[in-house]
Amino acid sequence: xxxxLHEFQLVVNRCRDLFLKKTADYGTxxxxxxxxxxxxxxxxxxxxxxxxxxxxxxxVDDPVEGEFIGLINYSVLALIQLSLPEDAALELPPADVxxxxxxxxxxxxxxxxxxxxxYDEAWRYMRVSSMTDLILQKLLRIKQIEDNKxxxxxxxxxxxxxxxxxxxxxxxxxxxxL
Numbered sequence: 001x002x003x004x005l006h007e008f009q010l011v012v013n014r015c016r017d018l019f020l021k022k023t024a025d026y027g028t029x030x031x032x033x034x035x036x037x038x039x040x041x042x043x044x045x046x047x048x049x050x051x052x053x054x055x056x057x058x059x060v061d062d063p064v065e066g067e068f069i070g071l072i073n074y075s076v077l078a079l080i081q082l083s084l085p086e087d088a089a090l091e092l093p094p095a096d097v098x099x100x101x102x103x104x105x106x107x108x109x110x111x112x113x114x115x116x117x118x119y120d121e122a123w124r125y126m127r128v129s130s131m132t133d134l135i136l137q138k139l140l141r142i143k144q145i146e147d148n149k150x151x152x153x154x155x156x157x158x159x160x161x162x163x164x165x166x167x168x169x170x171x172x173x174x175x176x177x178l
Contacts, residue, residue, distance in 0.1 A: 001116055007174045008112060012105050015072045016098075023097050030077055031090045035158075036146050038078045042165065043139045045070045046132060053129045065176055071135060071169040075162040079104045082159060108166050115167070123171045131168045131175075138165050 033041075045067045052058045080100045092100075123131070138161040145151075145158055 001113070001121075004112070004116060004121060004174075005109070007178055008109065008170055010178065011170045011173045012072070015069050015076075016101055016105070018069060019073045019076065019101060020094065020098055023094055028090065028092045028097060031081070031088075031092065033077075033081070035078065035081065036143075038074055038081065039139060039142050039146060042071060042074050042078075043136075043143070045074070046135045046139055049132050050129075050136065053132060065173060068169045068173045068176070072166050072173075075165045075169070076101055076104050078162050079159060082162075105166075108163050111163055112167055112170075123168075124175075126171070128172045128175050131172045135165050135168050138162075138168075 030038075049064055049067050052064055058064075080097075083100070083104075141155070142158055142161050145155075145161075150158065
């Protein structure tokens with residue numbers, strides 16, 4: 001488990017660094033996005049990954065790893081959006097963005113530890129393509145929950161699905177880059 005936590009932190013540090021640098025460049029322009037727009041952005045990234053996996057080639061030089069980083073950062077962005085009150089300012093101070101990012105990642109680490117305990121790190125035996133499919137499934141679930149105005153009868157809500165997308169994306173990056 002210590003190895004997984006170390007690998008997770010390496011991946012997340014890379015994602016966090018990019019997220020905060022983009023915040024320095026663009027501010028929090030992403031705050032204008034409605035939840036469905038964030039979901040669509042995530043969906044596009046996951047579909048590109050699957051397309052490249054199925055075709056075995058790509059024509060745009062942007063690496064697949066960058067798409068997984070985008071899935072992590074847009075999922076954290078979605079979690080931040082969900083956690084803020086409706087009347088929160090569009091522009092957030094960089095220190096607040098960093099704090100919110102870290103809080104959501106810490107919750108993901110807690111989830112990772114609980115699931116790895118119960119599943120004995122089964123993700124290490126999964127194909128990256130299966131992780132991609134599970135991410136797409138989570139996104140379809142999110143879309144359905146959004147279409148249902150956030151209501152579920154017995155299912156996990158939006159937050160749980162975004163957290164699973166983060167973890168599967170981190171696992172994929174560990175498998176691809178470490």
